[in-house]
Amino acid sequence: MEIPYTVAVRPDTGLNNGKIAIWLFLASEVMLFGSLFASYIMLRVGAETWPAGATYLNIPLATLNTVVLISSSVTMVLAWASLVKGSFGRFRVFMAITILCGLVFLVVKYFEYSAKFHHGYLPSTNTFLAIYFTLTGLHGLHVVGGMAVNAWLWGPGSAMWKVDPLHFTNRVENAGLFWHLVDLVWIFLFPVLYLL
Amino acid sequence: MGPEPAVARHREGAAHEAHHEELGFLWKYVFSTDHKTIGIQYAITGLLFLLFGFGLMMLMRWQLAYPQSALPWLGALLGEARMPGGTMLPEFYNELGAMHGTIMVFLGVVPLGVGGFGNFVLPLQIGAPDMAFPRINMASYWSYFAGGVVMLGSFFVPGGAAQSGWTSYAPLSVIAGTGQTWWLIGMVFLITSSLLGSINFIVTTIQLRAPGLSYFRLPFFVWAQLVTSFLLLLAFPPLEGAAFLQLMDRIANTSFFLPSGLVVSGQVLGATGGGNPLLWQHLFWFLAHPEVYVLILPALGIVAEVVANNSRRPLFGYRPMVYSVIFVGFMSFIVWAHHMFITGMGTTMATFFQTTTMIISIPSVVILTALIVSLWGGSIRYNTPMLFALGFLPMFGIGGLTGLPLGLTASDIHLHDTYYVIGHFHYVVAPGSLFALFAGIYYWFPKATGRAMSELLGKIHFWGSLVFMNVIFLPFLLIGLAGVSRRLYDGGASYAHAQHVLPWNEVSSIGAWCLALFQIPFIVNFFWSVFRGRRVSENPWEATTLEWAAPSPPPHGNFLRLPEAHRGPYEYSVPGAARDYLPQWEPSGA
Amino acid sequence: MGDTHDHADIDRHVRAAFLVFGSLLVLTGFTVAAYFLHLPTRLAITLALLIATVKGSLVAGWFMHLVSEKRIIYWMLALAAAFFVPLLLIPTFGALDAVSVR
Numbered sequence: 038m039e040i041p042y043t044v045a046v047r048p049d050t051g052l053n054n055g056k057i058a059i060w061l062f063l064a065s066e067v068m069l070f071g072s073l074f075a076s077y078i079m080l081r082v083g084a085e086t087w088p089a090g091a092t093y094l095n096i097p098l099a100t101l102n103t104v105v106l107i108s109s110s111v112t113m114v115l116a117w118a119s120l121v122k123g124s125f126g127r128f129r130v131f132m133a134i135t136i137l138c139g140l141v142f143l144v145v146k147y148f149e150y151s152a153k154f155h156h157g158y159l160p161s162t163n164t165f166l167a168i169y170f171t172l173t174g175l176h177g178l179h180v181v182g183g184m185a186v187n188a189w190l191w192g193p194g195s196a197m198w199k200v201d202p203l204h205f206t207n208r209v210e211n212a213g214l215f216w217h218l219v220d221l222v223w224i225f226l227f228p229v230l231y232l233l
Numbered sequence: 234m235g236p237e238p239a240v241a242r243h244r245e246g247a248a249h250e251a252h253h254e255e256l257g258f259l260w261k262y263v264f265s266t267d268h269k270t271i272g273i274q275y276a277i278t279g280l281l282f283l284l285f286g287f288g289l290m291m292l293m294r295w296q297l298a299y300p301q302s303a304l305p306w307l308g309a310l311l312g313e314a315r316m317p318g319g320t321m322l323p324e325f326y327n328e329l330g331a332m333h334g335t336i337m338v339f340l341g342v343v344p345l346g347v348g349g350f351g352n353f354v355l356p357l358q359i360g361a362p363d364m365a366f367p368r369i370n371m372a373s374y375w376s377y378f379a380g381g382v383v384m385l386g387s388f389f390v391p392g393g394a395a396q397s398g399w400t401s402y403a404p405l406s407v408i409a410g411t412g413q414t415w416w417l418i419g420m421v422f423l424i425t426s427s428l429l430g431s432i433n434f435i436v437t438t439i440q441l442r443a444p445g446l447s448y449f450r451l452p453f454f455v456w457a458q459l460v461t462s463f464l465l466l467l468a469f470p471p472l473e474g475a476a477f478l479q480l481m482d483r484i485a486n487t488s489f490f491l492p493s494g495l496v497v498s499g500q501v502l503g504a505t506g507g508g509n510p511l512l513w514q515h516l517f518w519f520l521a522h523p524e525v526y527v528l529i530l531p532a533l534g535i536v537a538e539v540v541a542n543n544s545r546r547p548l549f550g551y552r553p554m555v556y557s558v559i560f561v562g563f564m565s566f567i568v569w570a571h572h573m574f575i576t577g578m579g580t581t582m583a584t585f586f587q588t589t590t591m592i593i594s595i596p597s598v599v600i601l602t603a604l605i606v607s608l609w610g611g612s613i614r615y616n617t618p619m620l621f622a623l624g625f626l627p628m629f630g631i632g633g634l635t636g637l638p639l640g641l642t643a644s645d646i647h648l649h650d651t652y653y654v655i656g657h658f659h660y661v662v663a664p665g666s667l668f669a670l671f672a673g674i675y676y677w678f679p680k681a682t683g684r685a686m687s688e689l690l691g692k693i694h695f696w697g698s699l700v701f702m703n704v705i706f707l708p709f710l711l712i713g714l715a716g717v718s719r720r721l722y723d724g725g726a727s728y729a730h731a732q733h734v735l736p737w738n739e740v741s742s743i744g745a746w747c748l749a750l751f752q753i754p755f756i757v758n759f760f761w762s763v764f765r766g767r768r769v770s771e772n773p774w775e776a777t778t779l780e781w782a783a784p785s786p787p788p789h790g791n792f793l794r795l796p797e798a799h800r801g802p803y804e805y806s807v808p809g810a811a812r813d814y815l816p817q818w819e820p821s822g823a
Numbered sequence: 824m825g826d827t828h829d830h831a832d833i834d835r836h837v838r839a840a841f842l843v844f845g846s847l848l849v850l851t852g853f854t855v856a857a858y859f860l861h862l863p864t865r866l867a868i869t870l871a872l873l874i875a876t877v878k879g880s881l882v883a884g885w886f887m888h889l890v891s892e893k894r895i896i897y898w899m900l901a902l903a904a905a906f907f908v909p910l911l912l913i914p915t916f917g918a919l920d921a922v923s924v925r
Contacts, residue, residue, distance in 0.1 A: 038362050038790040042440045051893045054365045054436050060896050061432045064903035065470050071907050072474035072516055076489065079512050079914040100855055107847045110886050114840045121833045161486035164507040168489075171481055217886045224878045228871035232858040439895065467906050515914045566906045570917070579920035582913075 044204045059211040063218050066179075070222050073175065077168050077229065088165050090231040093158055095149055099231045102145050103223065109138030110220045113187075113213045120206040125198055128209070132191045135216070139184040146177055169230050176222055183216045264375075266367035267789055271374050272353030273681065276674075279345030282381065283667075284752075286336035289329045291745055296321040297724040298742035315393070323722040327396035328412070330720055332384070334399030335416065338528065339423050340381050342666055346531035347465070348377065348426075350673050351434055351458045353681065357780035357787060358452050360443025360796045360818075365436040373429035380422030387415035398720060400521070403490030403513040407482045408497055414483055417476045424473045431462035438462075443779065445798035449555070450817070452778045452802040453548065456555050457534030460562035461527050468523035468566065475516035482508070489513075514573050522569040526561060528662055529629075532669030533558070533600055536622045539672050540604055542776045543619035544611025545813050547803040550603035557596035557603075564593040574645045583642045590640035597633055601626065612806075612813070617691030621672035624699050625665060632661030635710060650720075653713025656706050664702040671698075671755070678759075679773050683785040684766030690758035697751025704744030708737035775814050778802050782818045836888070843885045850878045 046053050081087050090096070116131035153159075153166075160170040190209055197205040265271060292311075295304050301320055308319025315325040352370065356363055364370045387394040392410025395401065406413050438459045442451070478489040486504065490513045493506030541548045548554065570578065570586040605626055613619070635657040638644035648654060671694070678686050712734040717725035724738045725731030772781040782796050796818040804815040854874050862870065884890045889900075 040363060040365060040367070040441070047440050050439060050895050052440075052895065054440050057436045057439060057895070058366065058432050060899060061435055061466060062428075064899060065428055065466050067903055067907060068467050068910065069470035069474050071910050072471035072519070073478075075911045075914050076474070076478060076512055076516070078911065079509060079515075079918055080489070080507070082915050083509055083918050084507055096855070096858070100851065103851050104848065107844065107851070110882065111840055111844045114886055115837065118833050118837050159485075160481060161505055163505055164488060167481065167487035167505070171477065171487070175477065214887050217882055220886075221879050221882045224882065225875045228854050228875050232854065233864075233868055233871055463902065467903055471910060509918070511917065512914060515917065519910060567909055570913070577922045578917055579922055582917055582920045
């Protein structure tokens with residue numbers, strides 16, 4: 038039994054099932070991060086004093102991470118575009134770079150976190166650090182998740198290219214949408230936490 | 234690219250059938266990806282949790298009826314840690330209360346109403362072979378199951394299960410025992426399950442509707458499930474966020490919800506402080522208000538189907554009902570702080586939420602009125618599903634009306650956190666939602682099993698439940714008006730202003746135990762009928778919606794040939810027609 | 824048939840992605856530069872969020888190809904946006920509009 042419109046688009050909506058599903062999922066993710074941003078706002082407005090990000094955080098490293106994530110978004114687009122043009126080899130190259138960028142991001146994060154712990158700056162130290170670790174931690178988990186999906190698509194999942202190339206291309210596109218959202222969240226996290 | 238010719242699909246289907254016969258028991262029944270199996274898994278698990286949650290309540294009712302008296306033999310069974318000498322400890326009472334609410338809402342009603350009925354009926358009603366994502370569907374059930382295991386497991390950790398109410402307000406929940414951490418983790422599993430499920434429902438409804446099934450030809454049940462899915466999708470994530478924050482407070486010693494200088498048992502808490510307990514309340518109620526519409530909308534959907542079918546006339550006001558259910562869903566996101574009127578909010582906020590709360594009652598009234606008027610001039614058939622649907626209508630009316638003084642700030646000051654609130658929401662959920670869910674079970678049981686349930690046992694179940702639910706909950710309104718607070722371990726016995734209404738506690742308790750007795754006919758009926766019920770045809774209720782075109786029970790892939798919709802969903806008693814119903818799938822003319 | 828793009832279409836898409844990439848790098852520079860201006864807090868917040876919104880819109884519009892998406896996706900996102908606003912605003916409003924006992 039085959040589910041209709043898994044790959045083919047339904048005429049009246051112009052979409053296949055996966056595209057709608059990923060956007061719905063992204064909408065829920067926006068609400069998730071939104072609630073944490075709302076918490077940040079409420080805690081900051083209600084606080085008597087609020088430290089500047091630079092007091093605790095490493096702006097140059099975070100700027101580097103911002104560039105890394107933006108670059109990985111571009112390579113993700115290129116990975117998908119390669120599949121649209123029928124080039125599996127180039128897909129693998131660009132997808133590998135995307136995954137590598139994610140790894141760099143996490144390594145930088147590791148250095149950031151361990152430097153803080155070394156200084157005795159913990160989530161329990163004050164409210165600013167609490168929301169910093171929570172927001173970046175949850176974002177980091179999403180980076181890991183995105184990398185896992187991308188790695189699967191690069192590796193075992195790529196077998197689908199030979200059987201159903203269009204379906205595989207769509208999967209990469211949808212994974213890309215998730216990855217771009219991870220980038221988008223960071224675009225807001227970076228100034229809010231580090232620069233304000 | 235449209236659906237391929239039926240013959241090709243059938244050949245492919247036959248090949249798939251042959252493949253599926255090779256599937257072992259585990260893959261066919263346990264880790265099934267068939268929406269009907271998953272729906273039944275959700276429904277049975279949900280019903281079991283409802284029974285368990287009811288059991289917790291029956292224990293609480295002993296303490297409330299006979300405060301500080303020993304519970305015979307069951308008290309001894311529950312152990313000295315919780316019931317020394319058979320007498321309930323206040324901590325145990327709180328455990329029962331918090332878990333009763335949590336289990337009924339998140340493990341009982343929603344999994345049954347959305348996971349059970351939504352999964353089983355929705356693809357059939359839109360003429361689809363299954364949900365859009367069968368494996369994600371399977372994952373959503375097992376995530377729910379995992380959440381249930383964690384919630385049940387929490388009873389066995391040191392200190393017992395969560396004890397801070399189903400609302401888990403900070404700071405109490407933050408300083409509570411280990412059980413609360415398990416509650417938070419359990420909620421993360423349950424929220425994940427809901428998110429996966431809601432995505433599936435929305436995509437399925439948009440993409441997999443049969444040819445001819447435009448949006449305004451959809452049964453109201455499908456509309457109700459669609460709106461419900463949007464509520465789950467967009468309202469649950471903030472609670473997930475809040476759960477992470479509370480986990481951080483509990484495990485990483487942060488103070489998102491702990492204010493500075495908090496004193497616990499005479500000692501200043503060694504926390505960082507600077508947090509805000511109200512932040513938890515805002516995030517919690519941002520979900521929990523839409524959640525109550527998640528509790529009621531599938532029920533309204535079921536009642537609409539049963540009422541239309543058993544009045545043998547079209548639903549009155551189908552379009553206004555659809556617009557109303559969409560409007561209700563939308564408004565449900567901007568009323569939440571009516572649960573927080575006495576937290577010290579200023580008049581601007583209070584007025585805003587009072588206004589939105591009053592507005593949201595309008596579409597609810599439209600839907601209820603339309604359902605009631607749908608009986609007018611009908612040929613009413615008083616079978617068991619219809620009895621439950623008819624019982625639902627006035628009970629939901631009482632539930633809704635009793636909500637009005639709670640939505641108005643002035644009266645809410647007196648009524649907030651009293652038994653009046655408990656009476657209000659139990660009227661909506663128990664003789665409200667639960668009645669509708671029972672109606673749905675009696676109604677769709679023949680489709681799922683190919684057999685009918687006993688009408689006699691069904692009627693006993695109905696009348697007993699109707700009477701005793703009122704015996705339980707009507708006194709709640711009375712004692713609440715007298716000022717008896719909720720969550721009191723002694724039921725108000727130590728308060729001077731409550732003395733004259735205390736006798737009602739025993740009345741409610743006896744009502745609860747009698748209600749339990751009247752569920753036995755239902756349980757017996759349900760299981761007996763699966764094996765020995767009278768066999769029925771594929772459309773025993775002579776209904777019009779697409780699910781009745783499938784065999785009973787439907788095979789994998791649902792329909793021997795995918796149907797087409799030729800008309801609206803409630804074409805009953807059409808003038809000039811040969812029969813008193815015109816099914817959606819029957820072609821027009823000859 | 825399926826959701827295929829022809830080669831010219833995808834090449835245009837890739838070119839747009841590189842333009843967006845360039846813009847994002849420049850805007851990131853602006854974000855950090857604005858920090859060094861040490862503006863008063865309210866202005867700093869407004870400016871930072873403004874730049875972030877522009878960057879986010881570029882990512883959403885071109886990387887996530889929202890500029891050429893189907894209407895039903897727009898409707899769903901509009902719904903999410905409608906609920907995102909009270910989520911973000913009202914906890915703050917609540918903190919400000921409160922009864923205080925002095």
